[in-house]
Amino acid sequence: MKNYKLTVFEANGEKILDESFEASNDQDAKVKGEQLLKEKNFLDHTHRCTSPSGKLILFHS
16 A cells, blocks of 8 residues: 545645555545545635656646
C-alpha cells in the first residue's frame, strides 16, 4: 500500500484539510480521495491529491 495526501483549501488559500490515506495504486487513490471529499462535503472546494512520488492524482480549483 502507498501513502497518498489529500489537501483541501478555502478560497482565500487557507488549508482546511490535510489528510493522508493508503491505497494500492493511483486509480484506487483517486476513488478513495473522491469518497473522502464527498463524505466531508469538500467536492466544490479547491483540492488536490498527490501520490508518494508527487504525481497529481486529483485536482480541482
